[in-house]
Amino acid sequence: MRRRLNMNASEKAQGLEISTKIASIVHLFKTHFPDAKADLRPWNNDPDTLEGVDPNSIDIGFHLPGWSPRFQGRSILVQIRFHKDPVDKTQKLIGVEITTFNHQGQAWRLSTVENWQLEGNYQPATDIAEKFKCFCRQVFELFDHNNRRFSL
Numbered sequence: 001m002r003r004r005l006n007m008n009a010s011e012k013a014q015g016l017e018i019s020t021k022i023a024s025i026v027h028l029f030k031t032h033f034p035d036a037k038a039d040l041r042p043w044n045n046d047p048d049t050l051e052g053v054d055p056n057s058i059d060i061g062f063h064l065p066g067w068s069p070r071f072q073g074r075s076i077l078v079q080i081r082f083h084k085d086p087v088d089k090t091q092k093l094i095g096v097e098i099t100t101f102n103h104q105g106q107a108w109r110l111s112t113v114e115n116w117q118l119e120g121n122y123q124p125a126t127d128i129a130e131k132f133k134c135f136c137r138q139v140f141e142l143f144d145h146n147n148r149r150f151s152l
Contacts, residue, residue, distance in 0.1 A: 036062040072122035073100035093143040
Protein backbone atom coordinates (compact mmCIF):
# COMPACT_ATOMS: atom_id res chain seq x y z
CA MET A 1 0.00 0.00 0.00
CA ARG A 2 1.30 3.41 -0.96
CA ARG A 3 1.73 5.97 1.80
CA ARG A 4 -0.17 9.21 1.19
CA LEU A 5 2.03 12.28 1.23
CA ASN A 6 0.93 15.49 2.94
CA MET A 7 1.99 18.47 0.88
CA ASN A 8 -1.10 20.63 0.48
CA ALA A 9 -1.13 23.43 3.04
CA SER A 10 -4.56 22.31 4.22
CA GLU A 11 -3.12 18.89 5.13
CA LYS A 12 -0.08 20.36 6.87
CA ALA A 13 -2.18 22.64 9.10
CA GLN A 14 -2.51 20.16 11.96
CA GLY A 15 -1.14 22.19 14.85
CA LEU A 16 -1.53 25.75 16.06
CA GLU A 17 2.04 26.80 15.21
CA ILE A 18 2.05 25.59 11.61
CA SER A 19 -1.58 26.66 11.02
CA THR A 20 -0.67 30.16 12.16
CA LYS A 21 2.37 30.22 9.87
CA ILE A 22 0.29 29.08 6.87
CA ALA A 23 -2.26 31.82 7.60
CA SER A 24 0.62 34.30 7.85
CA ILE A 25 2.00 33.18 4.47
CA VAL A 26 -1.38 33.73 2.85
CA HIS A 27 -1.64 37.14 4.52
CA LEU A 28 1.88 38.14 3.37
CA PHE A 29 1.10 37.10 -0.19
CA LYS A 30 -2.19 38.98 -0.23
CA THR A 31 -0.43 42.05 1.17
CA HIS A 32 1.65 42.15 -2.03
CA PHE A 33 -1.05 40.80 -4.35
CA PRO A 34 -4.49 41.63 -2.88
CA ASP A 35 -6.50 40.28 -5.84
CA ALA A 36 -5.08 36.76 -5.50
CA LYS A 37 -7.28 34.00 -4.09
CA ALA A 38 -5.54 31.39 -1.94
CA ASP A 39 -5.90 27.66 -2.61
CA LEU A 40 -4.69 25.52 0.29
CA ARG A 41 -5.20 22.35 -1.77
CA PRO A 42 -3.31 23.01 -5.03
CA TRP A 43 -2.49 19.34 -5.69
CA ASN A 44 -4.75 16.53 -6.79
CA ASN A 45 -4.33 13.46 -4.63
CA ASP A 46 -3.89 11.09 -7.55
CA PRO A 47 -0.91 8.73 -7.98
CA ASP A 48 0.60 10.67 -10.91
CA THR A 49 0.59 13.96 -9.00
CA LEU A 50 1.82 12.47 -5.74
CA GLU A 51 4.78 10.80 -7.46
CA GLY A 52 6.68 14.09 -7.93
CA VAL A 53 5.65 15.98 -4.81
CA ASP A 54 8.04 16.86 -1.99
CA PRO A 55 6.60 15.57 1.30
CA ASN A 56 8.74 18.12 3.18
CA SER A 57 7.06 21.19 1.73
CA ILE A 58 4.01 23.32 2.30
CA ASP A 59 2.33 24.08 -1.01
CA ILE A 60 -0.15 26.90 -1.54
CA GLY A 61 -1.74 27.96 -4.81
CA PHE A 62 -2.85 31.49 -5.61
CA HIS A 63 -5.12 32.43 -8.48
CA LEU A 64 -5.55 35.83 -10.07
CA PRO A 65 -8.98 36.87 -11.33
CA GLY A 66 -7.72 36.55 -14.92
CA TRP A 67 -4.55 36.31 -16.96
CA SER A 68 -2.27 39.22 -16.13
CA PRO A 69 0.35 40.54 -18.55
CA ARG A 70 2.23 42.04 -15.59
CA PHE A 71 2.43 38.58 -13.95
CA GLN A 72 2.59 36.70 -17.27
CA GLY A 73 0.22 34.16 -15.80
CA ARG A 74 -2.91 33.47 -13.81
CA SER A 75 -2.01 30.72 -11.33
CA ILE A 76 0.90 30.80 -8.90
CA LEU A 77 2.25 27.88 -6.90
CA VAL A 78 4.23 28.71 -3.76
CA GLN A 79 6.25 25.84 -2.30
CA ILE A 80 7.94 26.36 1.06
CA ARG A 81 10.62 23.68 1.27
CA PHE A 82 12.06 22.18 4.44
CA HIS A 83 14.82 19.82 5.45
CA LYS A 84 13.72 17.19 7.94
CA ASP A 85 16.25 16.28 10.61
CA PRO A 86 16.15 12.46 10.87
CA VAL A 87 17.29 12.49 14.51
CA ASP A 88 14.99 14.99 16.23
CA LYS A 89 12.26 14.96 13.53
CA THR A 90 12.19 18.77 13.33
CA GLN A 91 12.18 20.76 10.11
CA LYS A 92 14.15 23.80 8.99
CA LEU A 93 13.26 26.08 6.10
CA ILE A 94 15.65 25.68 3.17
CA GLY A 95 13.91 27.71 0.49
CA VAL A 96 10.88 29.04 -1.31
CA GLU A 97 9.96 28.18 -4.88
CA ILE A 98 7.38 30.13 -6.84
CA THR A 99 6.08 28.94 -10.19
CA THR A 100 3.62 30.89 -12.32
CA PHE A 101 1.48 29.23 -14.96
CA ASN A 102 -0.27 30.55 -18.03
CA HIS A 103 -2.37 28.81 -20.72
CA GLN A 104 0.78 27.14 -22.12
CA GLY A 105 1.98 25.70 -18.81
CA GLN A 106 4.86 27.03 -16.70
CA ALA A 107 5.56 30.66 -17.55
CA TRP A 108 8.38 31.38 -15.10
CA ARG A 109 9.93 30.18 -11.86
CA LEU A 110 11.75 31.80 -8.93
CA SER A 111 13.76 29.65 -6.52
CA THR A 112 15.53 30.88 -3.40
CA VAL A 113 17.19 27.45 -3.19
CA GLU A 114 19.19 28.39 -6.25
CA ASN A 115 20.16 31.93 -7.24
CA TRP A 116 16.99 34.02 -6.69
CA GLN A 117 16.77 34.61 -10.46
CA LEU A 118 13.58 34.31 -12.45
CA GLU A 119 13.76 31.67 -15.14
CA GLY A 120 11.32 30.94 -17.92
CA ASN A 121 10.08 31.92 -21.34
CA TYR A 122 7.77 34.60 -19.97
CA GLN A 123 8.90 37.17 -17.41
CA PRO A 124 6.77 39.28 -15.08
CA ALA A 125 7.12 43.06 -14.85
CA THR A 126 10.16 44.17 -12.84
CA ASP A 127 8.09 45.55 -9.94
CA ILE A 128 6.11 42.28 -9.73
CA ALA A 129 9.35 40.27 -9.65
CA GLU A 130 10.63 42.47 -6.81
CA LYS A 131 7.40 41.95 -4.86
CA PHE A 132 7.84 38.18 -5.17
CA LYS A 133 11.40 38.43 -3.88
CA CYS A 134 10.24 40.60 -0.97
CA PHE A 135 7.54 38.01 -0.19
CA CYS A 136 10.21 35.27 -0.15
CA ARG A 137 12.36 37.26 2.28
CA GLN A 138 9.33 37.69 4.54
CA VAL A 139 8.67 33.94 4.50
CA PHE A 140 12.27 33.36 5.60
CA GLU A 141 11.76 35.84 8.44
CA LEU A 142 8.56 34.06 9.46
CA PHE A 143 10.21 30.64 9.72
CA ASP A 144 13.80 31.47 10.56
CA HIS A 145 13.85 33.29 13.88
CA ASN A 146 17.40 32.43 15.01
CA ASN A 147 17.37 29.20 12.95
CA ARG A 148 14.53 27.88 15.11
CA ARG A 149 13.34 24.41 14.22
CA PHE A 150 9.76 23.19 14.47
CA SER A 151 7.69 20.11 13.87
CA LEU A 152 5.42 19.67 10.86
